[in-house]
Amino acid sequence: MSTEEIISNTKNYLMNTYGRYPIAMVKGKGSWAWDANGKKYLDFVTGIAVNNLGHCHPNITKAIRDQSKKLVQPCNLFHIEGQGEFAKMLVENSFADKVFFCNSGAEANEGAIKLARKWGADNGGKYKIVHARDSFHGRTMGALSATSKKYQAGFKPLLPGFKSVAYGKIEALEKALEDEKVCAVILEPIQGENGVVLPPDNYLKQVRRLCTKKKVLLILDEVQVGMGRCGKLFAYEHYGMKPDIMTLSKALGGGIPCGAFLATNKVAKHLSPGMHGTTLGGNPLAMSAGKAVLDTINKEGLLDGATDSGHYFLDSLKVLEKKYGKLIKEVRGKGLILGIEFKNKEIAKTVVDKCMDNGLLTILTIQTVMRILPPLNVKKKEIDYAIKTIDKALQEVADA
Ligand SMILES: Cc1ncc(COP(=O)(O)O)c(C=O)c1O
Incomplete structure (x- = not known):
């Protein structure tokens, strides 16, 4: 054509x-x-x-070709071999204990927001989410509610309970966390869509400390900067700190739609069967591509x-x-x-x-x-x- x-x-x-x-x-x-x-x-x-x-x-092409001949999508009513294998690889290479697979970055952030809210509901009814003013977390309604105002125009009302603060200013975050209804802070460790904005020295460490002190979860959105983009598998590794929840997509599936949110056991245990799900998330095709991506990053x-x-x-x-x-x-x-x-x-x-x-x-x-x-x-x-x-x-x- x-x-x-x-x-x-x-x-x-x-x-x-x-x-x-x-x-x-x-x-x-x-x-x-x-x-x-x-x-x-x-x-x-x-x-x-x-x-x-x-x-x-060639490793991704081979993985997709081989898997497409075996099984593409049995659905999450059944156990899926590749999901456990890929989740194990991600867990062994990160702070996390558990993984949920979905299909995109926005969907990963939706899931992270839901997990944070469920954790908050179980911890005294906290539900508010604090995000950076110029952030980008995706176009679905929850992710959009945590995203820069310029993407929100025309789509209100958004999700209630979101508050924005300036990125990189710990005092602003400190003030926002005085509100006892805050359950989580969501940040990109490095802002991509906002023009490759790096965090000021020590900022992410201070955020971590503050979140721990205030008993608030820290969600890092590594959809753009994760999977080796910054020279470490995950950007947070550069900054001497760890999140409670991390979201991934983009490079995760080597071009096959694939997203994930990862969390520590302490947080992940707040979800139980029926609370969250997706039909296509974690399908064997995406899992085979994802395993090939991570394997190749490590081996090469x-x-x-x-x-x-x-x-x-x-x-x-x-x-x-x-x-x-x-x-x-x-x-x-x-x-x-x-x-x-x-x-x-x-x-x-x-x-x-x-x-x-x-x-x-x-x-x-x-x-x-x-x-x-x-x-x-x-x-x-x-x-x-x-x-x-x-x-x-x-x-x-x-x-x-
Ligand atoms: C940091 C970040 N989070 C989330 C998203 C949304 O991902 P998706 O387009 O897969 O929904 C993007 C997309 O650019 C992103 O850069």
């Missing part, structure tokens, strides 16, 4: 919910993707932090790889920051979630668009930030290619 035919079908038959580029991707391999016109791109969007092993990694040393590549990429971006001080406000990142904040939105859009024209895919976030999400197994020469492409775009903007 031609690009025009694909776009025409989108326009005619799909709800108009996405601002899409006039590009239709049809093929991917490793760090590279091809559109319907045969144009090749270095894909540092990675499906928005989904393809952490690159496109069509991708956490160290992401750490090294992340340092190399950030150092290279810092050279550009110096060279184009008039255009760039700041470069920042952790592992392989990287951001270039530009001085204004016109510069940001021009640079992202020029890079795309020249075959490098990145994401424009909060209008002023170029978010860069390479696969964890990105090659040094691919990073060099990206830097050269960004450099060229910046030079053209500087010369204009």
Whole structure:
């Protein structure tokens, strides 16, 4: 099908919910993707932090192919071999004791909110949830209630009992937790959609301490930054603290819809049969892909790889920051979630668009930030290619 035919079908038959580029991707391999016109791109969007092993990694392809021949979906009325196996792997690699599998990031956060509320109901009737003002937790009504106001417009009334505070300001959280009806705080350890915002030094440790002191659960949303993205399997490992509940999705299923919320036994025991569920969550196909993802991350040393590549990429971006001080406000990142904040939105859009024209895919976030999400197994020469492409775009903007 031609690009025009694909776009025409989108326009005619799909709800108009996405601002899409006039590009239709049809093929991917490793760090590279091809559109319907045969144009090749270095894909540092990675499906928005989904393809952490690159496109069509042979281990994931094999796992999906093999499982699809055996059993795709028996449903949760029965025990599912892959669920226990994948949950065991996640538990052995994290703070958690128990896992619930669902299908997406928003759904994982819905589940986490329900679990926190059930824990709160069993602990004196606490139900309020505190979240960061500019956070992103998803588009379903519960997750949306904990998300930045700009995504909420037009969809009120939302869920009651949510309060927002500034991210990174421990005093603001301290004040919010004076309310004895608060059962949980939900935070992204690093904010992705808000422009790759890193927590101030010690902030997450202070949040942990405060939550423990106030007998409030801490939910970390690692949907975007988990599964090796930051150079550790989970971002919280960078900050010397642990959550009570963690949510995952995106890279978890290697591109097959898969989400999860994980919790300690102390918290997880508040759910019992009938309280939460999903038809497709934890299906064998998603579990086989998920096991292949985690297994490959561990066996191929991708956490160290992401750490090294992340340092190399950030150092290279810092050279550009110096060279184009008039255009760039700041470069920042952790592992392989990287951001270039530009001085204004016109510069940001021009640079992202020029890079795309020249075959490098990145994401424009909060209008002023170029978010860069390479696969964890990105090659040094691919990073060099990206830097050269960004450099060229910046030079053209500087010369204009
Ligand atoms: C931190 C975070 N949480 C939740 C979500 C929602 O995930 P999904 O789009 O799978 O519902 C996203 C999506 O970008 C995210 O970045």
